[in-house]
Amino acid sequence: MSGEYFLLLVTVIVAAQVGMGLHLIRTKRNPWAGRRLLGMPVRGSDLSLAQIRRMGFFFLIFAPLFWLLIAAMTFGLLGPVDGIEPIRDLPWRTA
Template identity: 45%
Template sequence: MTDGWVFLSVTVLIAVGVFLNGVRFSRMRKNPFVGRSLFGQPIQGTELSIHHIRWIGKIQMIFAPVFLLFAAAMTFGFFGPVEGITIIKFN
């Protein structure tokens, strides 16, 4: 069984990371994947326009807080008991 505070802490770290990555992508001026390779293979995404890369960043910035709210609601028991997570209660 996982403690609710641990689950919520990890969720906060993930949401902040995704949000900051979205800020990074939404401010890009050129495609960072063009001309790069990983293990000798070209990276997928080199054909994306800067408009699409910025759009991906904006989507990440929108859904990171939504993910955090959903996980917090689940952790505090708004959806009922969740198997494997101890619900956080303020007594």
């Protein structure tokens, strides 16, 4: 897989995770409370509001750190990775 496409895919995932973190931090109630899936209560429906906000805070902290790790991998800073071609030539570099 090309490093550019892999980094793009991870960027979309991290952006969604940051959005979810913001949503969880700003929530006023448990979004899973009272929900059922296939007749069983959804996991997390018994979490307190403080626990849900803490989860959102962790999403906001660790998602960008994960993106930095993946960016270092795709640019080849951590050595070769099987299955991913490192990004060598950047489009905005002319020489």
